[in-house]
Amino acid sequence: MEQSEAAAPVVRQLDFSVSYNASTKANALAKGILILPEHPQAQLQSKLLALAQSQHLHARASSSSQPQNKRPPRKVPPQELPHMVGLLKSKPIAPRLAHPVKPVKTESPKSRERCNIEPKDSTPKKQKQCNCKNSRCLKLYCECFAAGSYCDNCNCINCHNKIEHEADRKGSIDAILERNPNAFTPKIANSPHGATDGGVEHKKGCNCKKSGCLKRYCECFQANILCSDKCKCMDCKNFEGSEEKKALSQGHPEHQLMSIQQAANAAINGAIGTPPSRKSRNHQIDFRETCSTSYASCSPLSVHVSKLASSMTLESSKPSYRAPLAGILQLQHVKDFCRLLVEVSAEAAKSLSEEKKMINSGIDVNVTETSVASSHEDGKGDQNEHDSLGLCGNQENGLQILLSESDGSCIRNRRPLSPETLALMCDEEDTVFLSTSTPPTTTQSTLGLNPFYVEQERLVLMRFRSFLNRLITCGCIEETKIGREAD
DNA sequence: GAGTTTGAAACT
């Protein structure tokens, strides 16, 4: 069947678990996934990622003065360490040093470290530069060592975390692993609760007492995640809905971006109504217990409701709250939507191939082109999408009017949106995709961007954007409804 | 840049 054949590339493109390289190509083929060299899925993936992260990255780039030209030659990934140690036979314990001789330092570590704002996560992108003095960089105090990396361009003293001290290093690693086999495994992991903290949580949890978990002393805060059940912190303010956290975010663009990232992480789990978990420890002053909105309000579309519900909880001890998209967006909807995207792609492929044939036979195809694009921008396409998703089916007529808008502009004109919502809308990036609507150039072709697929990809991405806009609309409307009910 | 605070890691 022609349609299924055309849909195959999109199926492959949407399979983000498969990275496009020579080794995975064979795997993909074995799975029946079609690989098209002239249109690697990485292009689509990177565009989607860029769409979601552009705001974050732009702001980070402007706020960070860290020089980007430092590239350590080779870094050992954290997960590599246990493996390395497993090969060791002896177990020398690294002795504690009294007071090593201090070499002359040439650079101010503070000015540099201040700029090093990369969140500590499982996949560090930028090499930390430590300032260790007494640990020889062979203890977990050393960030480089703890990350499984060799020291490089650091300001450490008497450093043994180097290739030339490999024996010492391995001995120390072995000793540490003997104490704690998980010492080198990433501390940040996917949360079993999902919505609790935006999808990830600190494996061990923090133990903060004075920082309110709102300073970088706190490992959770530093990793840009919310505190979880596992934390033993006191007077924690690092939870969704925390006024202090909110105030902090509003004051600092960097923290705003962190919040956006947290909210985006939470969107996947929170929007489909994953039940929140609760942290309950009687020995601790837990603000989350008095603010039951915290965990439920993880959706980026629910930021305003979160604020509202937060204030409600100050007045009532048992506030009721549900995320705006709870009960609206179900897992099945996401599946349906993916199916829809495949269909859109297939239809586009079909139309485009017909168009190509017509061009070849000298027929003017302007009308066809218009019909293809418009059918996916509104009208039938929208109805199809709306039907398949069943979104906001319980909403009043106003919603239908809003849904009929294809670009979501009316939503934005209605009132200012939160940075979190704007981050998801990513409309400022529209030009990136819309620019591909211009006739493909020979450059694109020579770069391996088959114009046929560029156009096909554009249509799919536009549908995706349209879907996100509708989702936002649903969230806004539900939010308004909840707000009215609260009044 | 020096000094202080903080919380994880290491040690007892």
Place this chain on the structure above:
DNA sequence: CAGTTTCAAACTC
């Protein structure tokens, strides 16, 4: 396992 010490990062002045 709890308490203490050490350590280096984060923070303040």
